Amino acid sequence: MMKITVLPDIPYGDTVSITNEIIDVLAPTDTQLLLPPDTARYIGCKERVHFAPYTSIIQECDLIIVVGGDGTVTKYASDAACNNKPVLAINGGHLGFLSGLEKSEISLLSHLMDGQYRIKKRMLLKAEVRDSSGTVIASELCINDAIVGRAGSLRMVDIGVHLDGKFLAKHRADGIIVATPTGSTAYSMSAGGPVVDPHMECIIITPVCSHSLTARSVVCNSQSEIVIKNCSEKNDIRQLYLTTDSKAPVSVPYDGSVVIRKANISVEFITIKKQSFYEILQEKMIERNIGRG
Numbered sequence: 001m002m003k004i005t006v007l008p009d010i011p012y013g014d015t016v017s018i019t020n021e022i023i024d025v026l027a028p029t030d031t032q033l034l035l036p037p038d039t040a041r042y043i044g045c046k047e048r049v050h051f052a053p054y055t056s057i058i059q060e061c062d063l064i065i066v067v068g069g070d071g072t073v074t075k076y077a078s079d080a081a082c083n084n085k086p087v088l089a090i091n092g093g094h095l096g097f098l099s100g101l102e103k104s105e106i107s108l109l110s111h112l113m114d115g116q117y118r119i120k121k122r123m124l125l126k127a128e129v130r131d132s133s134g135t136v137i138a139s140e141l142c143i144n145d146a147i148v149g150r151a152g153s154l155r156m157v158d159i160g161v162h163l164d165g166k167f168l169a170k171h172r173a174d175g176i177i178v179a180t181p182t183g184s185t186a187y188s189m190s191a192g193g194p195v196v197d198p199h200m201e202c203i204i205i206t207p208v209c210s211h212s213l214t215a216r217s218v219v220c221n222s223q224s225e226i227v228i229k230n231c232s233e234k235n236d237i238r239q240l241y242l243t244t245d246s247k248a249p250v251s252v253p254y255d256g257s258v259v260i261r262k263a264n265i266s267v268e269f270i271t272i273k274k275q276s277f278y279e280i281l282q283e284k285m286i287e288r289n290i291g292r293g
Helices: 015-026 037-043 054-060 070-082 103-114 277-286
Strands: 002-008 031-035 049-051 063-068 087-091 118-130 136-142 145-149 157-163 166-173 175-179 202-208 218-221 226-230 240-244 250-252 257-271
Touching: 002 015, 002 054, 002 103, 015 031, 015 037, 015 063, 015 103, 031 037, 031 054, 037 049, 063 070, 070 087, 070 118, 070 136, 070 257, 087 103, 118 145, 118 240, 118 250, 136 145, 136 240, 145 157, 145 257, 157 175, 157 202, 166 175, 166 202, 175 226
Parallel strands: 002 031, 002 063, 031 049, 063 087, 087 257
Antiparallel strands: 118 136, 118 257, 145 175, 145 240, 157 166, 157 226, 175 202, 202 218, 226 257, 240 250
């Protein structure tokens, strides 16, 4: 029997109805569906549905179905990677760049039973906050981006960027985005960064609102190490924070640094439809009028 964990962003959007449709499609098959306890009052008691703590259903399942927008997928991506579980995302949000299926395509879930799907890996970043001695005081994984910047104040910050031990740039800016190819269609794109095929392996460095006529994104190889430091004068210290995939920000010591590199694990995404990234880009950005004036 296949065990499938379903993680819906209940009660937002259409996630309740989508989750019930998933259950209707998969319950008659040789599967057990695992859901977190806080969804029980929305789903109710159903055949082949078992409610259990988040940690156990992540560890015990064969694969994970995430129902929600891209933010919901990024929320669970690192846990899925750490537990070596493939993810199928069903769009219950807005754009859904990470989604393998739209809500109108739930009937295609039957292909999970007959093996008619592919698994594609996407790289993660590991971001570490270090103190002045180099000791790691915080560490985060992210599938989209690691952002180092100010919080609260509207004043710009002087930020230094080093790449593989060599000075790259100093920006007076709101922050620096370090993105994966998956994250290239998120905040990085909004800040003027390039769109990159998510199945490539590289790292994109993009300044946010840099006070410069020449500031541009830099694309480096996936084995690079990026070090970001606060270059503000000591008599005018402006606090930096690290934020990964919209998680809670982590304070960076003034004389510390943020070290970012490719993680040694990746996320596996299940693909059922035969649709290229560029077809998805066309659908999400052009047909939904985001790419038009």
